[in-house]
Amino acid sequence: MTFNEGMRIDTSTTSSGGGRGPGRGIAVGGGLGGLLIVVVALFLGVDPSTVVPEQQMDTQGVDAPGFDLSQCQTGADANSIVQCRVVATGNSLDGVWAELMQGYTRPHVRLFTGGTNTGGCGYASSAVGPFYCPGDKTAYFDTDFFDTLVTEFGSSGGPLAEEYVVAHEFGHHIQNLQGVLGRAQQDPTGPTGGGVRTELQADCYAGVWAHYASITKQEGTDVTFLKPLTDKDIADALSAASAVGDDRIQEQATGRVSPESWTHGSSEQRQKWFTTGYRTGDPAKCDTFATNNLG
Template identity: 40%
Template sequence: MRWEFGRKSSNVEDRRGGGVSGPLVGGGIGTIVLAVIVALLGGDPGAVLQQGQEQVPSDRTSSQSPRTQSTAANDRMADFVSVVLADTEDTWGNLFRQNGENYVEPKLVLFSNSVQSACGSANSAVGPFYCPADQKVYIDLSFYQDLKYKLNAPGDFAQAYVIAHEVGHHVQNLMGISSKVRTLQRQASRAEANQLSVRLELQADCFAGIWAHHANRSRQILEAGDIEEALNAASSIGDDRLQSQSTGRVVPDSFTHGSSAQRVRWFKQGIQTGDPAQCNTFAAANP
């Protein structure tokens, strides 16, 4: 991915090296599965972030610990996410203006170990998430080590896809989609609420593809293999694959993000069409 000469966003808030007190995420689910599920949850992660009061122990090896990463490597990664964020600002700013609307840019918060958001307290095990209450994307950069080594999804464009997906949830929030989904979920059964969550996540995947389409057309960011990196990342975090790896069985009614095939299909829909109107997962009979 060609990113080194891109502009950096002014909407990055660096809280690395800090910490928070208060409830941290816990519960009876494997750390890496929880990390991925919440990482791409979006919408309103507050309910998940407040589930438990015990800190999830890290299962990273010492070589993958944020504390042992070199300052230079961390700074380079911080520059990378800042450039990706700026690129999403340019893309969605233009698309909103074309519709006569104003795009309110989200903030991106860099943290290490733990963080306090308007949606609750979280530690790094939750991975990247978007909080609609403060319109901020949160990420501990050590998540990218998990993405590469634990989920077998390496590559800078795979990392950019994660940011673009979370920004996709911000777009949903601005459009009023997220609040409508939460209202419907409160009136629905557990299975129906899960299905609404799946459609919300798949639309964020499609919106990530929208960004990639326009960013490449305007700024030629893609290099050989980049799209495959993003598709591999989307496939690696499908509910069916995560459940199979974690428990050895797949329960479709419990899906909250979509299968690997669904996530790949909707990212492709976005990157191929470049049209947000083609991302209406809620109108699709079989998303």
């Protein structure tokens, strides 16, 4: 999927930074040892400070200068620069959800490298992967993770694989606005637990965005945010959804699958719910809390 060159990137709700400076503060880590194991619990999750034990560190996550957002001007920049693609995807999501949801308000987007402070979820390192913090209504992205999605998790890559990740985190923002995000912490683990239902709903919301992304026009430019999706685009998104299934990650990390500890859903479930949202374009079809058939 590519952006229309004529769309204009709005960086007004985006900031960038990273690194750590001297001082004391909270870091999210948990000592689980290695990106792969950490991601079993945290990839695409909600509020990492509630999932991983906090540990005091001699740093407070003072952000160093980050990516120069002035490089992000047009759809052409989004097609060539990964950080601009994240911001432009956020613009597209804002455009779609403003039409679908009464009272929609934009989340903040934070690009970082290495680690960053959050406004309600403690200090987060890149090891947690992309995440949404409800405390400050911000979606956080270290774009280096997109490479990890391919090299460590076997995703096919491609722009829509990356855009799916952004759309999933915005899905958590939608849940936060709806007042249902807290259900992730109720019965949080297990194949039918609140965690899995929350994550699958966010996958479905990502699919809803994909349904409208190439037909929603940007206000002020009168061009659609994205060009029409191809079969390869959808295959890339499904590949990314499959790559981060609990069963696939557990088997790769430990050699066995333990559904009782699932927090995000299986590869098949994640693909199913993204597809449900994409085919129907109806957020009402994404109510994973109202079904006994998660897939």
